[in-house]
Amino acid sequence: xxAPLIAVVGLVAALGASAAFLLPDRAxxxxxxxxxxxxxxxxTIEAAREDFxxxxxxxxxVVYEAFGQTQEDAIYDTLASVTHxxxxxxxxxxxxxxxxxxxxxxxxxxxxEIKLLNTQxxxxxxxxxxxxxxxxxGTVGHAEHLHVRGNTYSADLTVAPVDGAWRITxxxxxxxxxxxxxxxxxxxQTN
Numbered sequence: 766x767x768a769p770l771i772a773v774v775g776l777v778a779a780l781g782a783s784a785a786f787l788l789p790d791r792a793x794x795x796x797x798x799x800x801x802x803x804x805x806x807x808x809t810i811e812a813a814r815e816d817f818x819x820x821x822x823x824x825x826x827v828v829y830e831a832f833g834q835t836q837e838d839a840i841y842d843t844l845a846s847v848t849h850x851x852x853x854x855x856x857x858x859x860x861x862x863x864x865x866x867x868x869x870x871x872x873x874x875x876x877x878e879i880k881l882l883n884t885q886x887x888x889x890x891x892x893x894x895x896x897x898x899x900x901x902x903g904t905v906g907h908a909e910h911l912h913v914r915g916n917t918y919s920a921d922l923t924v925a926p927v928d929g930a931w932r933i934t935x936x937x938x939x940x941x942x943x944x945x946x947x948x949x950x951x952x953x954q955t956n
Contacts, residue, residue, distance in 0.1 A: 796810060802823055802824070803823045803824065803827050805820065810888070810891055813893060813924070817886040817895055820924065822879040822899065824848075828848065831843035832874070833874045844857050844860075847932055849925075849927045849928075849932040851934070852923075852933045855936055856936060874903055876903040879902075880899060892923050892934070894921070895923075897919070897921075900916070900918075901916050901918070916943050917940075917942040919938075920938045920939055921939065923936075
């Protein structure tokens with residue numbers, strides 16, 4: 766298992782290094798072209814700037830869906846649908862690193878809500894620079910019990926159109942606050 770993991774990490778690093786040369790020129794993004802976003806109608810650059818409060822959680826929700834996966838290829842493919850370049854490499858390695866350290870062997874999380882808090886957006890040609898704070902409310906569990914979590918995150922995100930869709934192209938995690946860890950309760954019967 767270690768050899769495939771090392772090979773995948775090497776491949777991701779090589780792809781990440783070459784991604785800077787493959788990214789489209791952000792200044793050449795058409796003002797009228799609309800790009801796909803998960804769960805939303807396609808958005809132009811200006812519509813994405815105006816609707817960042819919907820676009821950002823839509824992208825983050827897919828990141829959390831990827832983190833709920835247990836197979837490396839499913840994690841990578843899900844992340845690649847909403848991230849690109851350095852952000853894809855960083856988030857993929859975060860998740861695979863958690864698995865290598867004895868992390869989750871089966872899906873054990875359900876996201877109920879992603880709520881943006883103090884968030885600002887600026888436009889940089891064809892990219893959006895988003896200074897985001899958000900709270901994720903969900904349940905994480907084990908065989909016999911579940912925990913409600915309300916963790917708060919802060920990150921600097923760059924969001925840009927890549928291959929016809931909005932993707933997170935840079936992700937700089939600034940802070941994690943787990944003060945709202947929640948209560949433990951019994952898991953429902955699943956007979």
